[in-house]
Amino acid sequence: MTADDSFGRLDDDDYPAYTMGRAAEMLNTTQGFLRAIGEACLITPLRSAGGHRRYSRYQLRIAARARELVDGGTPxxxxCRIVILEDQLEEAQRINAEHHRDTKPPGMPPSA
Incomplete structure (x- = not known):
């Protein structure tokens, strides 16, 4: 992989660009919290060649939402279950919108 390839990946939400320490720092949380949400199967960090956890921007957004809920008193x-369900709902709504857009008869107004 060239340097240009690496820089191009920085725009990829799924690219595991952040170490556990950096991810915890960015989320203002502990590495233990990141391990806990991993154990709860909310996110599964990729592993570097040396076995270190690496997180993507998408995973950090998911972790931040879980942290909001935990900070609000949710176990x-x-x-983690709430965040998973929210993510599934968002995906279902996106698919539903695509389906309605693709199956709309020609000449129908966009709001129908």
Whole structure:
């Protein structure tokens, strides 16, 4: 991989660009919190060749949402389940919108 390839990946939300320490710092949380949400199967960090956890921007957004819920008093396991369900709902809504857009008869107004 060239330097140009590496820089291009920085725009990729799924590229595991952040170490556990950096991710915890960015989220203003502990590495233990990141391990806990990993154990709850909310996110699965990729591993570097040396076995270190690496996180993507997408995973950091998911972790930040879980942290909001936990900070609000929700138990970590429940927070992880809520975030998973929110993510599934968002994906279902996106698919539904695509389906409606693709199946709309020609000449129908956009709001129908």
């Amino acid at each position: 970590i396991e429940a927070a």
